[in-house]
Amino acid sequence: MLIRLLWRALASLSLGLGALGVLLPGLPTTPFLLVAAWAGSRGWPSLEARLLAHPTYGPSIHHWRTSRAVPRQAKWLASALMASSLLMIWLLPAPHWLRIALSLFLPLVALWLWRRPEA
Incomplete structure (x- = not known):
């Protein structure tokens, strides 16, 4: 229960x-x-x-x-949001370690995402 x-x-x-x-x-x-x-x-x-x-x-x-398919439109939207997040983290005040970590992590997420089949 x-x-x-x-x-x-x-x-x-x-x-x-x-x-x-x-x-x-x-x-x-x-x-x-x-x-x-x-x-x-x-x-x-x-x-x-x-x-x-x-x-x-x-x-x-x-x-x-x-x-494990992801629609192409969702891939593009997610990639655009990740790119805008990276741009904002570099333009706005943020800890340097966070900038580096996101700059390494988000492209890996995008690579993983784009390797998924499309619906």
Whole structure:
């Protein structure tokens, strides 16, 4: 029972963050919905079913589950947001270690992302 509640809590938190991502630019929606569906499959099957049946986000969740596919539009958007983050971290006051860390980490994330198949 406690484990099921923990899965539901994770699913709820992820769903809430995904909903915020719809409203806030720069906060992704789909990754949080992927986590919500994953956690829902373990503790809240009806939530998972609703997410999979959603007309907008359901196909993305299905493509990710079946082939780890990411749509090209999402790749471009994520890459643009990462590039703008790098530009801002170098133009605004920030610790030097953070600038270096992000300059190394974000291109690796972009490389990983672009190596995923497309939906």
